[in-house]
Amino acid sequence: MTGSEDSPSFRLAYVPGVTPSKWVRIWNERLPDVPLTLLAVSVAEVFDVLRGGDADAGFVRLPVDRTDLSAIPLYTETTVVVVPKDHVVAAVDEVTAEDLADDIVLHPLDDTLDWEQLPGRPAIERPATTEDAIELVAAGVGLLIVPQSLARLHHRKDLTYRPVTDAPESRVALSWPEDRTTELVEDFIGIVRGRTVNSTRGRSASQPEPKSKGSDKGDKSAARRKPAAGKATGKPTGRNPRTGSGAPKGAKRGKPRRRS
Structure with missing residues (x-):
């Protein structure tokens, strides 16, 4: 985390050709109170910028020296x-x-x-x-x-x-100093990897938990009011009328067979 504890910020470097707008948009939606600053950096300078602490993470081109930098390969370019x-x-x-x-x-x-x-x-x-x-x-x-x-x-x-079909290809990666893997870096890694806002890693502190404390009592009361499985409620139970078994969630249903 950069800046003071009361006013965190995140600095993201990127090399020419990389377009970080998609990930920046998601960041601004999830962490609106944490400003993200973009730094356009040349390929020759980006690793010095990361090591020198001038950026928290950066989009770079592989290879990356893994001695002191971590990297997640993202995609390969034509x-x-x-x-x-x-x-x-x-x-x-x-x-x-x-x-x-x-x-x-x-x-x-x-x-x-x-x-x-x-x-x-x-x-x-x-x-x-x-x-x-x-x-x-x-x-x-x-x-x-x-x-x-x-x-x-x-x-x-x-x-x-x-x-050019047989030319070498360039691979783009997200990289950051291994000894400075902060909570905000973890948040950005989660965004780049496509984690949802409620996933264990990559969830920002500003996001509420899915369930608030003290809600168990209400859940138990609702459970007592819920009719038992198989009771007549006027609603379909999802069970097969011939076998009594329920189809797994997301399973495809076949067409009924016509008797000969």
């Missing part, structure tokens, strides 16, 4: 090649790395893909950032292979992209 709209690649649905052998393929310094062997022909100089590489693609200098989210982030009307 890898695409960004090309000018008049490039021959734009005429097909997908390509392989071999299809790009005769093209200059840019390799920016902030590349997020783990290549064993770079495809295509290398550029004379590596661009500093993916954004710089996109500008070079638009200028006709070369092509760029990136996760699809980065192609969308840097979208231009004069460029398009196609999937």
Whole structure:
């Protein structure tokens, strides 16, 4: 928990291409009294931001050094090649790395893909950032292979992209310092993992319990008033009239068989 005990807050870092809006919306619904601050951080800086305490957790790209950081893998992205709209690649649905052998393929310094062997022909100089590489693609200098989210982030009307079927893939994860797994971090982990508000872990302190104390008496009184199973109440019992057994909740009911 960051800030004072009376005014907690949560700081969430995220790398380019990740869109945290869905999880932020759920956070604001569940913990309206705990402000969440978003920090846009480069791939090269995000782990230092987490270790330095400038963020409580962050959406990062794997791999993660598990020595002092915890991580939950979330999803894997499609890898695409960004090309000018008049490039021959734009005429097909997908390509392989071999299809790009005769093209200059840019390799920016902030590349997020783990290549064993770079495809295509290398550029004379590596661009500093993916954004710089996109500008070079638009200028006709070369092509760029990136996760699809980065192609969308840097979208231009004069460029398009196609999937590269055999390229390395980028995996996005939620990461946080292992020695600072606070209650708020646990709350956010619960949101990312899809836990309900009343689950054991991931429930915020501000959420009421499903049953309030002192309600047992009322429950017992209601139980005494409830008719015994099988009594005529004018309501269906859910039992099979032929066998007397009840179908399990959620079971599919078959159509009645016609006698021959």
